[in-house]
Amino acid sequence: MAKKSIAIIGAGLSGLTVFHKLKNAADITIFEKSTKVGGRISTRVNGNFEFDHGAQFFTAKDKNFRLFLEPFIEREVVKLWNARFAEINGSQIEFQSKWGSEFPHYIGAPAMNSFLDSLSRNAQIIFEKKVERIKHYDDLWELYDNDHNSLGCYDWVISAVPAPQTSEIFPRVFNFWDILSEIKMSSCFSLMVGFREPIELGFDAAIVNNSDISWISLNSSKPDRMGNPSVLVHSSNKWADKNIDIEPEKASHHLLDTLSNTIDLPFDNLAFKDLKFWRYANVSKQNKNQIFLDVANRLGACGDWCIKGRVEAAFQSGEIIAKELFHYLKER
Numbered sequence: 001m002a003k004k005s006i007a008i009i010g011a012g013l014s015g016l017t018v019f020h021k022l023k024n025a026a027d028i029t030i031f032e033k034s035t036k037v038g039g040r041i042s043t044r045v046n047g048n049f050e051f052d053h054g055a056q057f058f059t060a061k062d063k064n065f066r067l068f069l070e071p072f073i074e075r076e077v078v079k080l081w082n083a084r085f086a087e088i089n090g091s092q093i094e095f096q097s098k099w100g101s102e103f104p105h106y107i108g109a110p111a112m113n114s115f116l117d118s119l120s121r122n123a124q125i126i127f128e129k130k131v132e133r134i135k136h137y138d139d140l141w142e143l144y145d146n147d148h149n150s151l152g153c154y155d156w157v158i159s160a161v162p163a164p165q166t167s168e169i170f171p172r173v174f175n176f177w178d179i180l181s182e183i184k185m186s187s188c189f190s191l192m193v194g195f196r197e198p199i200e201l202g203f204d205a206a207i208v209n210n211s212d213i214s215w216i217s218l219n220s221s222k223p224d225r226m227g228n229p230s231v232l233v234h235s236s237n238k239w240a241d242k243n244i245d246i247e248p249e250k251a252s253h254h255l256l257d258t259l260s261n262t263i264d265l266p267f268d269n270l271a272f273k274d275l276k277f278w279r280y281a282n283v284s285k286q287n288k289n290q291i292f293l294d295v296a297n298r299l300g301a302c303g304d305w306c307i308k309g310r311v312e313a314a315f316q317s318g319e320i321i322a323k324e325l326f327h328y329l330k331e332r
């Protein structure tokens with residue numbers, strides 16, 4: 001008897017967790033619009049500089065997530081980042097500490113998504129394929145790309161992309177469509193700056209309060225990164241949401257200005273600058289749903305946004321939907 005087929009939309013951690021948990025129970029095809037796995041867990045390399053421009057680190061409060069991470073820690077594709085941490089208010093450092101193994105802060109190594117490369121081994125992933133919509137066809141779901149080409153027919157479709165994107169792809173017959181279309185996600189700008197000479201910030205990672213920037217990190221202080229001095233800055237969600245349509249050059253300028261008013265940096269030493277805009281960076285409000293599984297229609301949605309904007313939440317949501325779905329994958 002044939003196994004049921006599942007199309008997973010999105011090769012971020014939540015989509016890949018679904019694949020990992022169900023790979024022996026179903027025929028799975030993953031569609032990913034970009035060229036690599038990881039989604040918001042990502043590292044950008046620009047010449048001699050590299051920047052983890054999405055998730056900065058992750059924690060593991062949940063026992064299952066800790067167990068999931070163990071083999072990756074063993075293979076050293078997940079490592080500890082024992083950063084010198086600071087909390088800044090305006091331009092004042094108000095608190096400093098050192099992260100350590102009593103409450104681990106993890107990163108992917110050598111790149112943020114390295115452990116997801118490992119997780120996706122043997123997965124059938126169709127890269128650079130944006131799923132635009134799905135349509136019922138003969139008791140199956142047919143997927144289409146943005147050129148109206150068919151991407152095949154599947155028993156189940158699991159969307160592992162942010163809520164607003166899921167409600168664009170899924171038809172209104174999806175039981176939870178109204179709920180999803182109400183879920184708001186905030187945006188974020190990531191400013192990447194590289195320096196010619198070594199720099200010293202006095203910390204490796206800092207949260208910034210009461211500012212248009214919310215985070216500063218010395219990316220090159222993370223394990224297994226290139227040594228070239230690189231600083232990663234996140235805008236606040238509030239500033240990004242207000243400035244969604246700003247020209248990139250103006251956004252860079254404002255964030256660089258705010259950075260220079262926050263900490264002392266040798267800006268005459270600047271060798272590189274780039275900006276990334278994340279339209280759907282974080283879910284604005286925590287949710288208790290965890291997953292959205294519509295058994296009657298054989299559609300499901302998962303992702304960090306079902307819980308909160310954290311790497312660990314993406315894993316949990318993917319794990320929970322896979323566990324539920326497993327019961328419905330009995331052979332035809």
Ligand SMILES: Cc1cc2nc3c(=O)[nH]c(=O)nc-3n(C[C@H](O)[C@H](O)[C@H](O)COP(=O)(O)OP(=O)(O)OC[C@H]3O[C@@H](n4cnc5c(N)ncnc54)[C@H](O)[C@@H]3O)c2cc1C
Pocket residue numbers: 009010011012013014015031032033034037038039040041053054055056057058059129130131132160161162165169188190234278280281282302303304305308309310311312313314
């Ligand atoms: C700037 C920023 C900073 C962050 N900092 C942290 C942090 O420090 N710690 C932490 O724990 N979390 C952080 N997060 C959140 C964390 O990155 C996310 O919670 C997590 O990566 C979400 O995983 P996911 O699989 O749910 O979604 P995603 O990673 O968004 O994966 C979705 C995937 O679907 C693909 N996709 C989208 N639409 C389509 C389509 N139509 N067709 C095909 N593919 C599609 C995307 O390309 C992507 O690969 C941060 C996020 C951002 C943006």
